Amino acid sequence: MSTVATAVIEIEQASFAYGGIPVLEDVSLRVEAGEFLGLVGPNAGGKSTLLKLVLGLLRPQQGRISVLGRSPKQARRHLGYVPQYPAFPRDFPIQVLDVVLMGRLGLGRGLSSRFGAWRQRDREIARQTLIEVEAGELAAQPIGALSGGQLQRVLLARALVGEPEILILDEPTANIDHRLEGEIFELLAQLNKQLTIVVVSHDIGFISSYVSRVACLNRTLICHRTEAIDGNLINELYGERVRLINHHHGDAQTDLSAAAAADSKEPQTSLHPPQEHPVHG
Ligand SMILES: Nc1ncnc2c1ncn2[C@@H]1O[C@H](COP(=O)(O)OP(=O)(O)OP(=O)(O)O)[C@@H](O)[C@H]1O
Numbered sequence: 001m002s003t004v005a006t007a008v009i010e011i012e013q014a015s016f017a018y019g020g021i022p023v024l025e026d027v028s029l030r031v032e033a034g035e036f037l038g039l040v041g042p043n044a045g046g047k048s049t050l051l052k053l054v055l056g057l058l059r060p061q062q063g064r065i066s067v068l069g070r071s072p073k074q075a076r077r078h079l080g081y082v083p084q085y086p087a088f089p090r091d092f093p094i095q096v097l098d099v100v101l102m103g104r105l106g107l108g109r110g111l112s113s114r115f116g117a118w119r120q121r122d123r124e125i126a127r128q129t130l131i132e133v134e135a136g137e138l139a140a141q142p143i144g145a146l147s148g149g150q151l152q153r154v155l156l157a158r159a160l161v162g163e164p165e166i167l168i169l170d171e172p173t174a175n176i177d178h179r180l181e182g183e184i185f186e187l188l189a190q191l192n193k194q195l196t197i198v199v200v201s202h203d204i205g206f207i208s209s210y211v212s213r214v215a216c217l218n219r220t221l222i223c224h225r226t227e228a229i230d231g232n233l234i235n236e237l238y239g240e241r242v243r244l245i246n247h248h249h250g251d252a253q254t255d256l257s258a259a260a261a262a263d264s265k266e267p268q269t270s271l272h273p274p275q276e277h278p279v280h281g
Contacts, residue, residue, distance in 0.1 A: 005032040007066075008166055008196050009054055014063030016049055023049050027063070027221045031166075036192040038211035040204045045218040047200045048084060051170055054198070055081055068165060080159030082152075084170040084200075090144045096154050097139040100126040103161035129157045133187060149180035156187070167191065169199040178206075185210045 009031035016024040023046045031037050039047050052058040053065055056072030067075035080103070104122050118126075130136045135153040138146065146154065152172050159167060169188075173181035188197055189210055201207045204214060215221060 007031065008033050008035075008068055009198070010064075010066045011050075011054070012064045014053060014060040014065055016046075016053060016058065016060050018049075023219065024053075024060070024217075025220050027217070029215060029221060031196060031198060033196055034192070035213060036189070036197045036211045037199070038204070038207040038214040039198060039200045039217060040202065040207070040214055041217040047217050048170055050217060051081075051168055051198070051200065054168065055079060077162065078165045080162060080164030080167045080195075082155045082159045082167075082169040082172050084174065090151075092143060094143050095139070096130070096135070096141050096143055096146070097123065097126055099143050099154055100130060100157045100161050103158035126157070126161050129161045130154070132160070133157045148176040149183070152176060152180075152184055153187075156184075160191070164195065166196045166198065169197070171200050171202065173201070181206065 007030045009029070011027055011029040014024060014027045015022065027046075027050065039050065041047055049058065053060055054067060054072055056067075056074075056076050065072055068078055069075075101118055101122060104118075104126070127136065127139055130139055130153075133153045133156050135150060135157060138150055138154060143151070143154070156169075156172070159169075167188075172188075173184050176184070185207070188199065191197065199207065199211070204216075208214060
């Protein structure tokens with residue numbers, strides 16, 4: 001009996017412009033349950049904008065986006081989001097546990113209606129989530145005292161504490177060193193056993209050893225397949241178009257269209273980094 005893969009995110013010919021300036025044009029992408037997708041591309045290529053469309057924070061002017069079989073806005077409570085920049089000032093006098101608890105706001109559970117305080121159960125879940133991201137010892141720390149790597153773990157815990165089905169991260173390792181970047185991605189690989197993950201990165205060479213597929217975005221999106229990421233391919237990928245590159249291990253097929261790749265039921269990997277960003281072998 002054949003198994004049909006379930007799409008958890010479906011983007012069909014979506015276009016988006018800010019004030020008439022096009023940022024995304026005719027982008028189609030299908031993310032299947034359990035995937036670990038890397039989204040790469042040059043600065044201003046539209047990566048953050050695409051994530052905001054999936055999160056329902058923006059709406060495409062053309063095309064259609066469905067998340068978990070419903071509109072992005074309706075699905076939002078099932079998504080965990082780690083933004084590129086924390087939406088609160090680092091000197092805000094708040095403890096790590098309270099930052100994590102923010103991830104339970106708006107879920108229809110969490111604050112006790114009677115006292116306006118967190119339920120004990122929520123605190124337990126938040127503590128447990130901190131332990132899962134190996135940051136349990138930070139619970140009582142002020143948020144401003146954390147290193148970049150610690151802060152990323154806390155933001156990851158905040159995204160996970162709402163028990164999402166899909167985890168979306170916008171350059172979670174942009175401000176931390178390469179060793180800590182590896183630790184965060186090892187953690188994401190563990191989480192991927194239970195969750196679908198979409199992560200934006202500038203570093204295609206690095207993420208290609210973790211993700212199962214890489215989508216390349218530069219206003220438009222194109223799918224390719226290849227076995228290996230080499231200099232020629234990276235140069236090609238850093239062109240001016242929007243691309244989705246799928247590295248299909250053990251399969252020499254290349255240059256598939258986005259639609260063809262979307263139709264594929266087999267695991268894929270992809271890549272493409274801008275030349276000004278590091279490429280690790
Ligand atoms: N709120 C906004 N209003 C107007 N223009 C915007 C807005 N947000 C983003 N842009 C523009 O849209 C384009 C795409 O931005 P976006 O942040 O989606 O790209 P990105 O690929 O995530 O970039 P980076 O890698 O630098 O984070 C850029 O030219 C940016 O200046």
